[in-house]
Amino acid sequence: NAGVMQNPRHLVRRRGQEARLRCSPMKGHSHVYWYRQLPEEGLKFMVYLQKENIIDESGMPKERFSAEFPKEGPSILRIQQVVRGDSAAYFCASQSEGVNTGELFFGEGSRLTVL
């Protein structure tokens, strides 16, 4: 049973380019979270999605960032026109519906570097 899969693990972009980060949740999980982490800092909540629905995007910047979790395929976090401040590790976590243990299963993260 594969865990949460994120790709790419490392991504380098120049300012103004687009970054697309993908997350395949654990089998049977229908809830996906995206978090952002700067070096030596905590995990900052960005967005919480269920299949085909955005449940809470209160942590997402209003511009340039978007997320989706289609009926088929992985969840995508998209960053348009990247700037140096977007350089960070982006972690995806998944959770199954109805589970009440509070446990999130994290992927290994995608590390974005903006030159």
Add this chain to the structure above:
Amino acid sequence: GQSLEQPSEVTAVEGAIVQINCTYQTSGFYGLSWYQQHDGGAPTFLSYNALDGLEETGRFSSFLSRSDSYGYLLLQELQMKDSASYFCAVKNTGGFKTIFGAGTRLFVKA
């Protein structure tokens, strides 16, 4: 709003016991979780408390007091491999999103 506070750093010696505290402010509290993260790695789940009291899992225990909006993680018989960052996280009833604290960096010395 929501906020969690935990110490930024703790240092302890191998074999000792260490307690990492977490206080939180949130609307609609559902439960408190703890995660461990080694440098360059992914956060991994350690424990979850929805009710007051102590939960024990091997060398790790977690405590919650809902009335005090307070919890702690207790690590016993510390090993070098326990050197990592530890995050408390609150799950709230407003949408059930999970918010993380800034993390406590634990250094275990020989």
